[in-house]
Amino acid sequence: MNFNQLVLNSPRRLALPISMSPGLALTGAKVSDIVTNSQAQLDAQAALQQRYQSPFVLGAMDLSVEAEAFGCTIAVSDSEVPTVTGRLITNQEQADKLAVPQPGDRRTGVYLEAVRLLRQLPGQPFVFAGCIGPFSLAARLVGVSEAMELTIAEPELMHTLLEKCTDFLTNYLKAFRAAGAHGVIMAEPAAGLLSPRGLSAYSSVYVKRLAAEASDEALSIVLHNCGAKLLHLPAILETGLKAYHFGAPMDIVGALGKVAPDVILCGNLDPAGVFVQSPPAETTAKTAQLLAATAGHRNFVISSGCDLPPNAPLASLDAFYAAVKTANQ
Amino acid sequence: MADLNQLHDAVLNGDAKTAKAVTEQALAAGHEPLKLVQDHMMPAMSEVGRRFECNEYFVPELLLAARAMKGSLELLRPLLAAKGNEPVGRVALGTVKGDLHDIGKNLVGAMLEGGGYEVIDLGVNVTPEQFIAAIKDKKANIVAISALLTTTMPAMKTTIDALKAAGVRDQVKIIVGGAPITQTFADEIGADGFSESAAGAVSAARKVCLA
Numbered sequence A: 001m002n003f004n005q006l007v008l009n010s011p012r013r014l015a016l017p018i019s020m021s022p023g024l025a026l027t028g029a030k031v032s033d034i035v036t037n038s039q040a041q042l043d044a045q046a047a048l049q050q051r052y053q054s055p056f057v058l059g060a061m062d063l064s065v066e067a068e069a070f071g072c073t074i075a076v077s078d079s080e081v082p083t084v085t086g087r088l089i090t091n092q093e094q095a096d097k098l099a100v101p102q103p104g105d106r107r108t109g110v111y112l113e114a115v116r117l118l119r120q121l122p123g124q125p126f127v128f129a130g131c132i133g134p135f136s137l138a139a140r141l142v143g144v145s146e147a148m149e150l151t152i153a154e155p156e157l158m159h160t161l162l163e164k165c166t167d168f169l170t171n172y173l174k175a176f177r178a179a180g181a182h183g184v185i186m187a188e189p190a191a192g193l194l195s196p197r198g199l200s201a202y203s204s205v206y207v208k209r210l211a212a213e214a215s216d217e218a219l220s221i222v223l224h225n226c227g228a229k230l231l232h233l234p235a236i237l238e239t240g241l242k243a244y245h246f247g248a249p250m251d252i253v254g255a256l257g258k259v260a261p262d263v264i265l266c267g268n269l270d271p272a273g274v275f276v277q278s279p280p281a282e283t284t285a286k287t288a289q290l291l292a293a294t295a296g297h298r299n300f301v302i303s304s305g306c307d308l309p310p311n312a313p314l315a316s317l318d319a320f321y322a323a324v325k326t327a328n329q
Numbered sequence B: 001m002a003d004l005n006q007l008h009d010a011v012l013n014g015d016a017k018t019a020k021a022v023t024e025q026a027l028a029a030g031h032e033p034l035k036l037v038q039d040h041m042m043p044a045m046s047e048v049g050r051r052f053e054c055n056e057y058f059v060p061e062l063l064l065a066a067r068a069m070k071g072s073l074e075l076l077r078p079l080l081a082a083k084g085n086e087p088v089g090r091v092a093l094g095t096v097k098g099d100l101h102d103i104g105k106n107l108v109g110a111m112l113e114g115g116g117y118e119v120i121d122l123g124v125n126v127t128p129e130q131f132i133a134a135i136k137d138k139k140a141n142i143v144a145i146s147a148l149l150t151t152t153m154p155a156m157k158t159t160i161d162a163l164k165a166a167g168v169r170d171q172v173k174i175i176v177g178g179a180p181i182t183q184t185f186a187d188e189i190g191a192d193g194f195s196e197s198a199a200g201a202v203s204a205a206r207k208v209c210l211a
């Protein structure tokens, strides 16, 4: 069963928070373990799954791993997901010469292996891999702030990088499928900062292409964009995908009114505001509010608007799941 | 003869080459540097800010406009200083220690420069000591701090406390911002001003200086 069938056929409302870090509170592992060790990912997801009986498990969201495979240097810390430092590409010549890595290179192997391990969990949960989207990957190679300007100042440089990023991601997705993933959550956060026109030209075109090559009935792609607003929606839908995941800036009820009933939308509780800065009672209230606002939309799956920060307390996630449970009673 | 409307439009359209060329022509034709800034560049940046607020402009357009303005300002700044034209204020701007997000900070810096402030951009991952040095050595009278992570928000308070300990807190007004920052948080840590937008940063800076 693909993701859309699973959601649309579900008798109850489903929840898909993007959470790995809260699992660490249960296993005692560090963030640095998660991003280097597939077993640590399995343990954290197994612990979360046992606690919440979720039909979904996820590989970690690490938006440095693909850029590192291309040759970017990263800064690692115990408590944060690694982050890319400096710029790998600063001009067209470097972009032309850039070699496309293979799935399995550097730490991408950890994420492929994590999927294999997650498939062995009891109860046969739906296994999501996580990866970055083409524009966000290109942006990490050239510098995120710089990429913004380059979309207007040097389109050719950006398109050269995007071609290579799309080639890599197509193969990476195929490798995830071969490893047993049922779906991939592809994060395209940097694209949310572009104009709708920019998003269309620098993200949607490439996502559409790689989905056509790498996705089929057996692999569902959920496109995540945590910065997009409602005015970006038409440009995002140009990808032709069947499932999307949005962040807090999206008017989710408005978006539900604009997509076909068989297109799944997930989102969009603010990860910092709702899961870190609010006490659990408020997390429950905000979760219940969003569920009430989206009642009747079978194509909506409640989620955090983005990856939960490492300092999100487990109590917040408890409160979130409790609210979903109440709504289902 | 320089067409000064072109300067306005070049900044608005993020065309750094034209902005610089027109500035050079205007200076050669004897135009007042201060007038170029006040009558043409500042209105352009304020229009950029307006367009950003109402989703006509996005981050790329705003960053390019900022670059165009900066190119002209580089030509004008030494002339302004030579004529004794003081900036409205001097802002030490930075993203707090531990935090590497700089897009929001850069937009704030651009809008402040467009509002007539001199901006001392300390970059990202800025230590309290760097802010203190900018106050002491560069005579900043406003400190603007950005944070995007819940884990780095506390470093804003640490920074303000360090300013107090160094005895420079009373020489400056402090404004803070960044996606997770709220007015309540700004009040709690003892900041003087807050804004959730880049254009609002200019009003916030004006307001705290009048207070």
Ligand code: B12
Binding pocket: A063, A064, A080, A081, A082, A083, A084, A144, A145, A189, A190, A192, A193, A226, A227, A228, A247, A271, A272, A305, A306, A307, A308, A309, B059, B098, B099, B100, B101, B102, B103, B104, B105, B107, B108, B144, B145, B146, B147, B148, B149, B150, B151, B175, B176, B177, B178, B179, B180, B194, B195, B196, B197, B198, B199, B200, B201, B204
């Ligand atoms: C781009 C981005 C990055 C880029 C940053 C590139 C760069 N050069 O800045 C990269 C990829 C490097 C990055 C890294 C990380 N990021 Co990040 N990132 C984002 C993203 C997508 C956009 C942020 C942005 O630029 N927004 C656009 C600007 C214009 O908005 P803004 O910064 O809020 O600024 C506006 C206002 O707030 C205000 N303002 C800002 N500063 C100030 C200052 C003053 C004085 C005033 C008055 C106003 C003001 O004016 C601005 C203009 O309107 C957000 C998610 C999202 N969609 O928002 C996540 C996000 C901020 N990142 C997040 C995280 C967790 C991380 C990482 C830890 C993840 C990782 N390990 O990869 C690292 C941290 C690295 C570090 N130590 O800093 C989280 C933060 C969660 C939290 N609140 O704790 C977010 C929210 C994503 C999420 N998971 O939900 N990130």
